[in-house]
Amino acid sequence: MGVCTSSTAQCLPRQSPIDIQTRRAKYDSSLKPLFIQYDPNTSKRIINVGHCFNVEFDDSSDRSVLSEGPLTSHYRLRQFHFHWGTSDRDGSEHVIDGQTYPAELHIVHWNSQRYSSFEEATKHSDGLAVIGVLLKIGEPNPVLQNIIDNLDKVKTKNKESPFEKFNLSNLLPKERTYWTYLGSLTTSPYSECVTWVLLQEAITISSEQLQHFRGLQNEDEEFILENHRPLQPIEKRLVKSSCK
Numbered sequence: 001m002g003v004c005t006s007s008t009a010q011c012l013p014r015q016s017p018i019d020i021q022t023r024r025a026k027y028d029s030s031l032k033p034l035f036i037q038y039d040p041n042t043s044k045r046i047i048n049v050g051h052c053f054n055v056e057f058d059d060s061s062d063r064s065v066l067s068e069g070p071l072t073s074h075y076r077l078r079q080f081h082f083h084w085g086t087s088d089r090d091g092s093e094h095v096i097d098g099q100t101y102p103a104e105l106h107i108v109h110w111n112s113q114r115y116s117s118f119e120e121a122t123k124h125s126d127g128l129a130v131i132g133v134l135l136k137i138g139e140p141n142p143v144l145q146n147i148i149d150n151l152d153k154v155k156t157k158n159k160e161s162p163f164e165k166f167n168l169s170n171l172l173p174k175e176r177t178y179w180t181y182l183g184s185l186t187t188s189p190y191s192e193c194v195t196w197v198l199l200q201e202a203i204t205i206s207s208e209q210l211q212h213f214r215g216l217q218n219e220d221e222e223f224i225l226e227n228h229r230p231l232q233p234i235e236k237r238l239v240k241s242s243c244k
């Protein structure tokens, strides 16, 4: 075994978000349909975490899980949150063929088959699976309204409020075809532990509904007007598609 030299294969960064260039995505017939099972009884609370709000779930057992698709383990639902922008012109983190969307939903799961906790899972390359759903401006979304009606209870950082019996499945689009690639957390600590699963169908939100997200305040009691990370280099990564 020779010594490592600069020409020795280095591992390239795998940061998120990226621009999904759909014509370069490769259909992979080995990709399975997603298996998504969310028990409404696992939803617990909504909390303002300073740069966004999280809806958190009881992840003490495998009652709400994501498996199949590109995954080789089952992943336990932990929380979901959104990213948005100062105006409806941008706000999503992932971009599709250069097109930005006004917001993006992230549903965060951790590999409970291999690791003992969310924090431990974030230290491993196959630790997390995050479903990304793009939001487009359209008809008011009654399922999102249920969340928005609770934002006034979590106006400032660290405020939390019970949020029970929420059926997260109702927030997902009908079509579950997806793009998938290996990436990272899009906020600190930017750990390279995420298998991203981006649904190809967007859900709607009205402009008025989206404005409520911008009414949340951070630790300095300033409005959280935007919280989306800039695009990161794709390097040598391939994006796979579950459909032709």
Ligand SMILES: NS(=O)(=O)c1ccc(NCc2ccco2)cc1
Pocket (backbone or CB within 6 Å): 106, 108, 119, 122, 130, 184, 185, 186, 187, 188, 189
């Ligand atoms: N935007 S996201 O879906 O990539 C995402 C999801 C989860 C965290 N969690 C941050 C964290 C806390 C402890 C270790 O790590 C950060 C970012």
Ligand SMILES: [Zn+2]
Pocket (backbone or CB within 6 Å): 081, 082, 083, 106, 186
């Ligand atoms: Zn996110």
